[in-house]
Amino acid sequence: xxxxxxxxxxxxxxxxxxxxxxxxxxxxxxxxxxxxxxxxxxxxxxxxxxxxxxxxxxxxxxxxxxxxxxxxxxxxxxxxxxxxxxxxxxxxxxxxxxxxxxxxxxxxxxxxxxxxxxxxxxxxxxxxxxxxxxxxx
Amino acid sequence: xxxxxxxxxxxxxxxxxxxxxxxxxxxxxxxxxxxxxxxxxxxxxxxxxxxxxxxxxxxxxxxxxxxxxxxxxxxxxxxxxxxxxxxxxxxxxxxxxxxxxxxxxxxxxxxxxxxxxxxxxxxxxxxxxxxxxxxxxxxxxxxxxxxxxxxxxxxxxxxxxxxxxxxxxxxxxxxxxxxxxxxxxxxxxxxxxxxxxxxxxxxxxxxxxxxxxxxxxxxxxxxxxxxxxxxxxxxxxxxxxxxxxxxxxxxxxxxxxxxxxxxxxxxxxxxxxxxxxxxxxxxxxxxxxxxxxxxxxxxxxxxxxxxxxxxxxxxxxxxxxxxxxxxxxxxxxxxxxxxxxxx
Numbered sequence: 001x002x003x004x005x006x007x008x009x010x011x012x013x014x015x016x017x018x019x020x021x022x023x024x025x026x027x028x029x030x031x032x033x034x035x036x037x038x039x040x041x042x043x044x045x046x047x048x049x050x051x052x053x054x055x056x057x058x059x060x061x062x063x064x065x066x067x068x069x070x071x072x073x074x075x076x077x078x079x080x081x082x083x084x085x086x087x088x089x090x091x092x093x094x095x096x097x098x099x100x101x102x103x104x105x106x107x108x109x110x111x112x113x114x115x116x117x118x119x120x121x122x123x124x125x126x127x128x129x130x131x132x133x134x135x136x137x
Numbered sequence: 138x139x140x141x142x143x144x145x146x147x148x149x150x151x152x153x154x155x156x157x158x159x160x161x162x163x164x165x166x167x168x169x170x171x172x173x174x175x176x177x178x179x180x181x182x183x184x185x186x187x188x189x190x191x192x193x194x195x196x197x198x199x200x201x202x203x204x205x206x207x208x209x210x211x212x213x214x215x216x217x218x219x220x221x222x223x224x225x226x227x228x229x230x231x232x233x234x235x236x237x238x239x240x241x242x243x244x245x246x247x248x249x250x251x252x253x254x255x256x257x258x259x260x261x262x263x264x265x266x267x268x269x270x271x272x273x274x275x276x277x278x279x280x281x282x283x284x285x286x287x288x289x290x291x292x293x294x295x296x297x298x299x300x301x302x303x304x305x306x307x308x309x310x311x312x313x314x315x316x317x318x319x320x321x322x323x324x325x326x327x328x329x330x331x332x333x334x335x336x337x338x339x340x341x342x343x344x345x346x347x348x349x350x351x352x353x354x355x356x357x358x359x360x361x362x363x364x365x366x367x368x369x370x371x372x373x374x375x376x377x378x379x380x381x382x383x384x385x386x387x388x389x390x391x392x393x394x395x396x397x398x399x400x401x402x403x404x405x406x407x408x409x410x411x412x413x414x415x416x417x418x419x420x421x422x423x424x425x426x427x428x429x430x431x432x433x434x435x436x437x438x439x440x441x442x443x444x445x446x447x448x449x450x451x452x453x454x455x456x457x458x459x460x461x462x463x464x465x466x467x468x469x470x471x472x473x474x475x476x477x478x479x480x
Contacts (some may be wrong), residue, residue, distance in 0.1 A: 004274040011266040015254055018262075022252035092265065136301035 003085035005078045009066055009091040014100075020059055021099045021131050030055040037113050060103070060120060067125050068132055075129065081124055082114045083107055083114045199242040207235055425454065 029052075036045070045054045066098040070078060087107050094101040107114055237414045254262075297303050303318060320326055330336075367374045433442040433451070 004269075004277060007269045008274075008278070011262070011269050014262050014265075016258065018254055018258065019252065022254075069279055071277055071279050074279075077277060096261065 002088040003077065003081050005070065005074055006085050006089040009063070010086070010093075012066065013060075013063065014093060017100075019058060020099075026056075026099050026102060030102060033057065033106070034110070037110050041113065044117055056103075057117075061121055063100060064125060064128055066131050070129075075126070079126060083111055083118060084107060200239065203239045203242060207239060237263070426451070 032053045033056055045051065045057065067075070087104055088098055090104050090107075094104055104109070265476075306313060306318060316326065363377065364374055367377045428444065428451075432445060434445055435441075436443050436450075439450070442453060443449070444451065
């Protein structure tokens with residue numbers, strides 16, 4: 001059973017991803033990211049879209065609004081999740097959309113790198129979330 | 138020299154014409170055929186009409202038709218592979234001028250065109266989303282309605298225990314008008330202004346005119362006098378006062394013992410002190426000066442004279458004192474002027 005947080009995240013993000021894929025050269029982006037990973041294996045990049053090498057990362061992971069919509073329990077589940085659970089949530093789409101399958105293969109191939117990078121990304125997202133929640137309270 | 142020199146015959150050129158070689162064909166020598174237009178092919182009865190139907194109308198107008206016109210203009214539809222026109226530098230510039238609008242139209246079309254999801258994809262994704270939302274994981278997400286409630290509750294009014302309700306202060310906005318924060322209605326500032334100007338409220342003026350000026354904060358307590366208490370108790374006032382140990386009756390006052398025997402002030406000591414003071418002080422004659430009237434001016438307010446040069450103030454002394462010889466002979470010698478005593 002897939003992680004419910006990732007399932008909802010993927011279902012919400014999938015239209016955005018497919019539209020981005022149809023308007024951007026996905027294979028070229030994947031190749032760029034592969035080169036980035038191989039040349040910077042221990043470097044944690046910023047999830048900013050202005051960096052072309054990691055633009056696909058921002059497209060996949062960067063959604064602060066979704067994190068802010070999580071309850072404290074949801075935040076806890078999301079924070080302790082891993083990339084494998086994201087891959088499980090993506091598998092339902094890979095039959096219909098081959099491009100999503102390319103992304104899944106990328107995640108599987110460089111899981112070690114995504115796991116480490118995303119853990120750092122989660123910390124930053126959580127700090128932002130706490131600052132926003134703190135301001136609301 | 139190369140390594141294949143031995144297989145080549147030196148000093149001999151192949152001058153014999155190759156009969157098997159086909160003659161070089163020139164475009165001018167070709168037989169003129171009826172001109173073939175791409176626009177005609179794209180027309181309704183053309184061979185590419187089926188292809189034309191599948192093309193986006195916007196793309197057709199912006200890209201395809203200008204391109205077909207261009208090809209027809211330069212005869213590319215007839216000899217698409219060879220063209221002597223392009224070899225001419227002058228014609229090349231003309232060609233570029235014609236090509237640029239086509240490229241521009243193509244780039245505008247590509248830039249403005251953005252792929253979006255088909256209805257089928259949208260329906261597919263919506264079905265998956267609906268299926269996943271049916272699960273009982275609502276506690277993992279914040280409901281939007283609850284989120285609005287939280288945001289409304291999260292902004293309580295800023296109430297100070299003494300000053301009452303206060304506006305929200307954001308220190309990041311820069312300079313803060315604390316007077317506006319602490320006295321938003323301006324009542325305190327108005328009271329201070331009235332106090333400074335000596336303005337009294339009309340109500341307070343009315344109380345003053347009626348002689349009822351009183352402090353509102355003072356409790357309204359009236360003390361009953363001793364006479365009223367005595368009358369209410371049915372006891373004469375004399376009995377009350379006589380029995381009060383704090384009240385000293387006149388008949389009980391005894392005259393104090395004679396103090397004649399006690400020498401409180403030693404008269405001899407006082408006399409010595411007075412004499413020393415009198416003789417140590419400056420003799421009064423030395424402080425008398427005589428000035429002309431032009432040197433002095435009279436100050437009416439103080440009833441004194443002031444020296445115009447030095448500004449010192451002098452008191453007028455009656456000349457009779459001088460004539461009586463009280464002040465000595467030295468003062469008499471100064472004739473023609475008034476006598477002044479320096480203050």
